[in-house]
Amino acid sequence: MLRLFCFILFLAFSINQTNANDDASPPIFFTKAEVLDTYTTRIPFKLIDHLIVVEAELLNKKGSFIIDTGSETMILNKVHFPDFYEYQRKNQETSGVIQSIDNSYERRIEAFALESLKLHDKDSDVIDISHIEKSKKIKLLGIIGYNILKDYEVFIDLHLNQITLTQVDRFGNKLNDDVYLEKIVDSLSFNLKNHTIIVNGTINNQKVKFGIDTAAEFNQINRKVNRKALKYFIPKRRLSLSGVGNKKIEVLAGKLHRVKLSETIYFGPMLTVLTNLNKMNEAFGTQLDGILGYEFFAQKRTIINYQKEKLYFIDYPLNTQ
Known part of the structure; x- marks a missing residue:
C-alpha cells in the first residue's frame, strides 16, 4: 500500500x-x-x-x-x-x-x-x-x-x-520601496505569538484561528473544531504523519472547503489532515483550530512582514491556455 x-x-x-x-x-x-x-x-x-x-x-x-x-x-x-x-x-x-x-x-x-x-x-x-x-x-x-x-x-x-x-527597519518599513514588480492586491493583519503567525478566519462561517507554516506539507484541522466547520472537511483516505521526533500517527486526509480569512481572501478546496492539535497548542501556548501550509501558499503568493504583523498578497498570473 x-x-x-x-x-x-x-x-x-x-x-x-x-x-x-x-x-x-x-x-x-x-x-x-x-x-x-x-x-x-x-x-x-x-x-x-x-x-x-x-x-x-x-x-x-x-x-x-x-x-x-x-x-x-x-x-x-x-x-x-x-x-x-x-x-x-x-x-x-x-x-x-x-x-x-x-x-x-x-x-x-x-x-x-x-x-x-x-x-x-x-x-x-x-x-x-x-x-x-x-x-x-x-x-x-x-x-x-x-x-x-x-x-x-x-x-x-x-x-x-x-x-x-x-x-526592514524596526518598524517593518522596507529600506528600499522599489522591490516588487508585481502589484500588491490585498493584505491581512496577523498576531505574532512568540514566533507563530496566527490569523483569524472562518470555515462555513464558523470562526477559527489558523497558524501559518511554510513547512506544513498539508493543512491541519483540529478534530475538536465546531461540527458546522467539520461538515466541510471531506475525508478521502488515511495517511501516516511523521514529525521531527520521528513518531508516526495515522490521520484522516481529505479536502477542506469554505475557508475564508476576510471578505476578499478565500480559498478553493485544500488538502488537509484531521488531527488533534492539543499537544501543539500546549507547546506554543496557543489555541489554534488549524494550520495552513503549502496549500495556502500554493493559492496565495504571500509576503510576510513580521514587524508590522501583516501579510500581503500578489495575484497569480491569469492562465490564458
Whole structure:
C-alpha cells in the first residue's frame, strides 16, 4: 500500500542571540547570488514534495535547508554535525507538533551562507532529523526558521519558486520601496505569538484561528473544531504523519472547503489532515483550530512582514491556455 508521509515541521525553539560586534560587522550581509539592491536578495528554491528547500553552505558543508516559518530558530541535522559535547545539551525540551523532543543541543554559528545571504553569530539547535532526510532523498543539513527571517520582508512565491528577502527597519518599513514588480492586491493583519503567525478566519462561517507554516506539507484541522466547520472537511483516505521526533500517527486526509480569512481572501478546496492539535497548542501556548501550509501558499503568493504583523498578497498570473 502506498504510504504518504507528511512532515509538518511546526516547531518551537528557544533562541539566545548575541549583539556582540554588531557595530564592527553587520550580522547579515549579501555577497554573491542574485542581489537586487543593497537591501534585497532573491533566493531560488526547489519543492521537495511540498517542502520549500534551498541550497546553502554551513561550516564548509553544502546541502539543503527547509524554509520553516514554524521553527523559532535554525535547526542543524545532528547526522551532519555530530561533534557536540554534553555541556552543549539544552536544559529544556524542544517542542514539536507531535511530541516534545529531548536530547537536543545548541551551537553558535559563526558564519552561514545562504546563496547571497550570509549570517554571523546565530544560535542553532541540533536534532537528529535523518528520517526526513532519508524519506525526501536529499542531503538535509537543517531548517531555517524565524530568527533568520524576522529581520526581512519575506516574499514566498510558489509561481516562480523563489523567495525574496528585503531588509526592514524596526518598524517593518522596507529600506528600499522599489522591490516588487508585481502589484500588491490585498493584505491581512496577523498576531505574532512568540514566533507563530496566527490569523483569524472562518470555515462555513464558523470562526477559527489558523497558524501559518511554510513547512506544513498539508493543512491541519483540529478534530475538536465546531461540527458546522467539520461538515466541510471531506475525508478521502488515511495517511501516516511523521514529525521531527520521528513518531508516526495515522490521520484522516481529505479536502477542506469554505475557508475564508476576510471578505476578499478565500480559498478553493485544500488538502488537509484531521488531527488533534492539543499537544501543539500546549507547546506554543496557543489555541489554534488549524494550520495552513503549502496549500495556502500554493493559492496565495504571500509576503510576510513580521514587524508590522501583516501579510500581503500578489495575484497569480491569469492562465490564458
